[in-house]
Amino acid sequence: IFLLTLLANTAVVIPICDAFTFRHNNHHSPSINNYGKLFQPADFPTIFKASSSNEADNTGIANTVTTTYETTLVANGGTRQSSKRSQLRNIFRKNDDARNAQKLHRFTYDYDEMIIGNTSNNSDTTTAIMLIHPIGVGIGKWYYDRLLHSLQDKYGDIGHRLVFLSPDLIGSATASGPTDENGEPIPKFPLLKVTDWTEQVTQLMAEYETKSEEEGHLISNWSIVANGGCSPIALQVAASSTSSSLRRDEKPPFKAAVTNVILSSPPRLPFFLESTDPIKVRKSYRTLSGISGKLFWWYALRKNGKFIRTFSEKNLVGDAANLGEEWTPNCLKAARLHGGRSRYSTFAFLAGTLQDGCAESLNKLKNESGAGVMIDFIRGGDKRRNRARSWFWTRKKTKADGDEGDGEDGAVDDVDAPVEDTIQQYVYRNGNRGKELYVGGRISLAWEDSGGYAKSVMELLCE
DSSP states (O other): OHHHHHHHHTSBOOOSSOOOOOOOOGGGSOOOOOOOOSSOOOOOOOOEEEESSOOSOOBTOEEEEEEEEEEEOOTTSSOOOOOHHHHHHHHHSOOHHHHHHHSEEEEEEEEEEEEESOOSOOTTOEEEEEEEOOOSTTOOGGGGHHHHHHHHHHHTTOSSEEEEEEEOOTTSGGGOOOBOTTSOBOOSOOOOOHHHHHHHHHHHHHHHHHHHHHTTOOEEEEEEEEEGGGHHHHHHHHHHTTOSTTOSSOOOOOOSEEEEEEEESOOOHHHHHOBOOHHHHHHHHHHHTSHHHHHHHHHHHHHHHHHHHHHHHHHTOSSGGGGTTTHHHHHHHHHHGGGGTTHHHHHHHHHTTTOBOOHHHHHHHOOSSSOSOEEEEEEESOOOOOOOOBTTOOOOOOTTOSSOSSOOOOSOOOOOOOTTOOHHHHHHHTTSEEEEEEESSSSOHHHHTHHHHHHHHHHHHHO
8 A cells, every 4th residue: 555655656656758857948938828728639640550571552541560679688787796695595596687687688579661742752861760769668759740730731731852750669559568589578677768768769760761771762860759868869860861780780771861860859958968877767667667667557547547647737748638538558468468568668768778878979960061960959838847757866956946947857867957058959969950849738748739740840841
């Protein structure tokens, strides 16, 4: 009873979609006084269909494609540091977590593909956009369903050929059921890290370039779109197009350059520049992967996702009606896949694995000549703070902290960044443009205001 009460009220508060909290600078925001209903959550036309083959004419249709990703995940992610007693014990009994972490992990997962615009065989006019969904309870590629519909509806006949890809990240939804080399399920994940998600995305990009070229369409450039705490994945993918130093293995890199990175609801600047303590991350992940995490997962999904709905309405959107009827069922469906093993990616996220420092990526993307990767931002007009916190994150309170800021990630902050210094200003000084656009909504912008989000994405891509 104590554990359930603790979990329900203060303990492992898992944001359903990017568990960070945000605040926006008032001096950067336009005057927006009415956040109201951004749209009526009507039933969207079905634009998705399953596809296991390459169709010649799939313009305007979001095909769901199944693919496979194989990797050997880094060991010691969530394993307990051995004491002398456990070391003696392990002489006779192997540690199960360590053994699983060393195995080949084969992920079979789905991604959505939607092509809009000019469908001629002009090989030099195809831009591919990779959509990286947030990580949280039951979140997957479906997070961008409304955005894809808005893009199809408003920009389906543009003169430039665009390809949108939206994959399930490993550990989420369909990508949460890895098997070993013998096809046996791997019951527990080692601690996932930024590079694990980055390498999945870059491999998919390389594979899709080959697929598209075989169909007569050469990918000329890539754009990466991400939300909140998953920004490090987008930045690392973009940095990998300029250097191979971020790759651990010999997977073939994608060929086309990354020209745009678009980040929505970004955390505060210290999140991008400082890393969490890896020992604390491992300890937090180990705790979450135990009985407390199992109890929370049960609690979050009980009563048809009542907790998911309540949390989302209070912390993620400006108007509860904008969640629509499909939000909670989508979360429940994805969270229950493969026996609920997607909880391990959520626990890794909560433990702080994504705050691994973006300084290296930002330095590689630094563009003093003004002709490199553009890093831009989409923010919500609703600037209310998200009060949700996880007990695994601590943050030093400074005099510079007030009710205003670039956003609050709730993670470990050891840098007293000047109050006027934001991630937007940082990338601007680096020569990466740093343009900001505002849409309706609060944090889950691509879902809450898909029309405004689609317009902003297209504006940033076309400049």
